[in-house]
Amino acid sequence: MESPKRQIILQTPNLEGAKKAIKTGIARHRTVVIAGSCTVDYDGRASSKLEEGERLIIFKPDGSALVHRPKDYSPVNWQPSGSIFHTRIGKDGLVIRVFRRKERESMVISLTMIQMVAVLDLVDNGDFTLYATEKEMQEAILFKPDILEPGFRPMTKEMAVDPGFIDIIGYDADDILAVVEIKRVKANKKAVEQLKKYMDVIDLDDSRRVRGILVAPDITDNGSELLNQLGYEYKPLTPQECSEILKQKRGTPLTAFFEP
Amino acid sequence: MESPKRQIILQTPNLEGAKKAIKTGIARHRTVVIAGSCTVDYDGRASSKLEEGERLIIFKPDGSALVHRPKDYSPVNWQPSGSIFHTRIGKDGLVIRVFRRKERESMVISLTMIQMVAVLDLVDNGDFTLYATEKEMQEAILFKPDILEPGFRPMTKEMAVDPGFIDIIGYDADDILAVVEIKRVKANKKAVEQLKKYMDVIDLDDSRRVRGILVAPDITDNGSELLNQLGYEYKPLTPQECSEILKQKRGTPLTAFFEP
DNA sequence: CGTGCCAGGTGCCTT
DNA sequence: AAGGCACTTGGCACG
Structure with a gap:
């Protein structure tokens, strides 16, 4: 019996292929990493608009989501854990909606060009200890x-x-x-x-x-x-x-x- | 004339191959994404120890670095922009030291197994606007x-x-x-x-x-x-x-x- | 749940 | 550099 693939990595996939991998990754509670050109619209406690550009997008199994520009420590857009993902192909390209019922917040990522999709199975049970607190x-x-x-x-x-x-x-x-x-x-x-x-x-x-x-x-x-x-x-x-x-x-x- | 490769993606590379790609990526001011098993030691304003586990690591062209577990909004370890990277292979595997002169802080990532290395050329000049502040x-x-x-x-x-x-x-x-x-x-x-x-x-x-x-x-x-x-x-x-x-x-x- | 408060907080702006 | 303060702050602990 073959063991299930631990990772799927797609280079410059088309939107349909990317969508399939992303949906699969989210459904299987994997960590999904996407690099590509996108816009991001956020609406909730505040709201924001991010114009077209190439970013790194991360979806985690706990329902947290991050959009990182190629600079800075902090993400430009995000959703904390507990969010729900919805992926579809629309006129704006591959659209991923990240919704958080608590706080009624939504972040909509519209991907037009995709450089990479990585679906990773990260197993992490290591202890973390912070000192000098x-x-x-x-x-x-x-x-x-x-x-x-x-x-x-x-x-x-x-x-x-x-x-x-x-x-x-x-x-x-x-x-x-x-x-x-x-x-x-x-x-x-x-x-x-x-x-x-x-x-x-x-x-x-x-x-x-x-x-x-x-x-x-x-x-x-x-x-x-x-x-x-x-x-x-x-x-x-x-x-x-x-x-x-x-x-x-x-x-x-x-x-x-x-x-x- | 061939245009330079916009991305390098390695699946389950050996440490030597990973090291080469990472060093190249950092030297060329690319965004480097690594998935693999590692420990992280941080020492600076506080100090911390992160035991072995699989994480997502991001190095950005501005010298910022992030270590993300497969859960939570915030990175478990990080360095803000302006950090200096040093990569070598030691007895603990592939060791990447991220040092920040200001604050005299260092983060040492020791990778033992690597699932993926992606060297990405992200171009992002899109405007970001935040409303309802x-x-x-x-x-x-x-x-x-x-x-x-x-x-x-x-x-x-x-x-x-x-x-x-x-x-x-x-x-x-x-x-x-x-x-x-x-x-x-x-x-x-x-x-x-x-x-x-x-x-x-x-x-x-x-x-x-x-x-x-x-x-x-x-x-x-x-x-x-x-x-x-x-x-x-x-x-x-x-x-x-x-x-x-x-x-x-x-x-x-x-x-x-x-x-x- | 709200209330309070720490965080390696970060980031921005002004003196 | 120091000081004050907002932040989609996030996160935890406690009543």
């Missing part, structure tokens, strides 16, 4: 609170207030309550305002002095100004440092916790 | 102020304050000053806070009563609550409506302005 900064402070300042003792993480979420609340070496806001990139005025919002809530509940600490790898001048004005503090800390600390943690064998 | 909402109100409310007269657009930018300032039918903040999506509490920030600045400069008007297609309950609390107003207006109004404007012949 804000989450890791939080974990690092909880794991080794001294990196914030000696004697700091975290009490809560991700406390819901107001609404909103305070990253960390804890007590310092002098038993003063501290509200900690973490940013993985340079903190600006907006970050300080966010900290203030949480401080205002805590101040209502607590008549004792409360420290506000902004943790970030850097801070803008405007941010620093507002911070000083409000009497809060800035603690420089990079996501990379925090990631390194967690690497030590993960490297520590479990038995280490049971040793003196 | 916040900018268009602003223009529509300036063009036909009555859509905000009858008798409204805009005075400034994009006025810099504090710092920050007030979308529109104008006078209503009763000559009361009004600060207008525009949102193209449902306005939330943050949008109201933004309006408040501008109102606070204007209130300092102006002892007369000032109206705060939030223009948006919708508003969240929390946003509405704060709005009422602060005594501001909400004017429902969709970006699509505004776009339609501007379409009329563009449709209006210039001569119309000279007629009674």
Whole structure:
């Protein structure tokens, strides 16, 4: 018994041949890659018109769609996952309509000339791990609170207030309550305002002095100004440092916790 | 004289053949599309590890690079334009390093099995126009102020304050000053806070009563609550409506302005 | 569902 | 370069 073809690649197919391959690929939940000359009309939350030109078009099995020009990181047009594809040949050439019921959005691609159609069977179960995130900064402070300042003792993480979420609340070496806001990139005025919002809530509940600490790898001048004005503090800390600390943690064998 | 090949497409090439095509494609500023099994290591502002799996890889002539899994709108790894590519065969297979001097970021793709390499010559000079943006909402109100409310007269657009930018300032039918903040999506509490920030600045400069008007297609309950609390107003207006109004404007012949 | 917020956000524009 | 902000932001987590 022959195994089904893992890929179909057509070079400069006619529209009918392209249509067949694309429909087959979508039906079989393959990744479909098309290179060709097209126009794109989008209509939904906004709307857009893209005039004729050669682009790379990608349809994924999860119903996401991308139209990429030969430049830039971001697609010129797209639909997020969950879209429905409809392919037909009309007077404008090979027309593919990508529709998303949620948001009532549609993207219509009209292909006039096709350089390539590739129907690919991509199997991808590899784990993806991102390091040096804000989450890791939080974990690092909880794991080794001294990196914030000696004697700091975290009490809560991700406390819901107001609404909103305070990253960390804890007590310092002098038993003063501290509200900690973490940013993985340079903190600006907006970050300080966010900290203030949480401080205002805590101040209502607590008549004792409360420290506000902004943790970030850097801070803008405007941010620093507002911070000083409000009497809060800035603690420089990079996501990379925090990631390194967690690497030590993960490297520590479990038995280490049971040793003196 | 033969014209140079517009595309090279290799099916299941060996690593050496793939390497040659990829290097050629990058050197000639073509769009290179690779389907194959790979790992990706990224290191820069953050860092990440992507375990073995089959993905679609795109290198563009402007030095941008994308690694797409067979799902999701966004690439799992990438480099923005201006990156430098380096391709070699090592013990991990075909290794492509994408380096960005600014930001000191690197992405290393190690390909072990290759399903396809396509070197494409995409020529794309088509215009792209996006409609129903916040900018268009602003223009529509300036063009036909009555859509905000009858008798409204805009005075400034994009006025810099504090710092920050007030979308529109104008006078209503009763000559009361009004600060207008525009949102193209449902306005939330943050949008109201933004309006408040501008109102606070204007209130300092102006002892007369000032109206705060939030223009948006919708508003969240929390946003509405704060709005009422602060005594501001909400004017429902969709970006699509505004776009339609501007379409009329563009449709209006210039001569119309000279007629009674 | 809405509400809030992070993201390797990206991109645009202005000082 | 720094700062402010929109984006068809997308995506997740939580009530």
